[in-house]
Amino acid sequence: MNNFSIISSLLDNDFYKFTMQNAVIKLFPSAKAKYEFINRGKHSFPKNFAKILKENLNEMAYLKLSNEERIYLEKYCPYLDSSYLDFLNKYQYNPKEVNVYQKGKNIKMNIEGLWSRTILWEVPLMAIISELYYKLTGKKRLSDKKIIILTKEKLKKYKKLKVKIGEFGTRRRYSYRVHKLVLKILTEERPPFFMGSSNVHLSHIFSIKPIGTQGHEWIMFHAAKYGFDIADRIAMENWLNIYKGNLGIALSDTYTSSVFFKNFNKKLANTFRGIRHDSGDPINFAKEAINHYKKFKINPIKKKIVFSDNLDPYKVASISSFCKKKIYPCFGIGTNFTNDVGVPSMNIVIKMVKALPEEKWISVVKLSNVEEKSTGKKNMIFFAKKILHL
Structure with missing residues (x-):
């Protein structure tokens, strides 16, 4: 691995990704998911951004859980059982699950594959996008x-x-x-x-x-499988x-x-x-x-x-x-x-957009309590609101 990798540990991620991954493996091992990058803040990405982003996510394929990290998880997270930790021991990111391309100043990205595998991409990818954006646009921070x-x-x-x-x-x-x-x-x-x-x-x-x-995404998947109301x-x-x-x-x-x-x-x-x-x-x-x-x-x-x-x-x-x-x-x-360091913070998200609980792909939505935080296809949002009498 080179010295410029932004993500240097498999555990450089939010804890709820691992707790959800454990639950997914146990309850929905064959389910698939699709995620999309949403540029809420309409940020303009510099030339070659997608190329450099790809190099970074290719580097992530080399990350593996170390013995020391496993011992840490056993000590501090006893509710993650050994069968899950065995899975994590063998886990490696597969960059083929991520598709990134750049159109002018815009970045398009989607992630697709087994939910139990693709669930870990979202947070580190956003951290990479954020760090690269500041690096490549030369936005200087406070000391x-x-x-x-x-x-x-x-x-x-x-x-x-x-x-x-x-x-x-x-x-x-x-x-x-x-x-x-x-x-x-x-x-x-x-x-x-x-x-x-x-x-x-x-x-x-x-x-x-x-x-x-x-x-x-945990609840969005359940909506695809069981319906919005329950x-x-x-x-x-x-x-x-x-x-x-x-x-x-x-x-x-x-x-x-x-x-x-x-x-x-x-x-x-x-x-x-x-x-x-x-x-x-x-x-x-x-x-x-x-x-x-x-x-x-x-x-x-x-x-x-x-x-x-x-x-x-x-x-x-x-x-x-x-x-x-x-x-x-x-x-x-x-x-x-x-990110309170004297530069505007980015407004970006990566959200699950489709789930495959069994035979067919189903569009998923998140409604949130405020309109602008809702994600998903307009017709699906309309359908969800109708079912839920909102």
């Missing part, structure tokens, strides 16, 4: 010293608020170097204030537990069957929160430790969650909401002040930690 000062200032604010925070910033980081620098400062704080990072490789480096549960419920039940109450944070906005709460029955509300908020008004969502728990005579203060939608100290302050003594808030902070 390390300034980034350290800025990060410490944010930490001071969070500490004053007495909130729990985690770092979720792999996919849109400015660079691996900045990510590592920020995490070094965060890990010096240690728990209970700092909950951990979603990046497994950096968590390994700093000997901390990785955090995260499942992503939207996707949330079956996805949660399947998750419980695999993890027995570990990793117990449910994702609430794949088909809007109102549909989620219809599926979040008494058993699930009791069993899951909390829910993740990723779109829409956070205060309204907290109110909805509190009422929902009370309806089942569950004390909301014993339940968590993990807020993770584009947070900064100002938003965290207003959310935590509302939640005080009502429900337990935690905060997953992404781009504001890993």
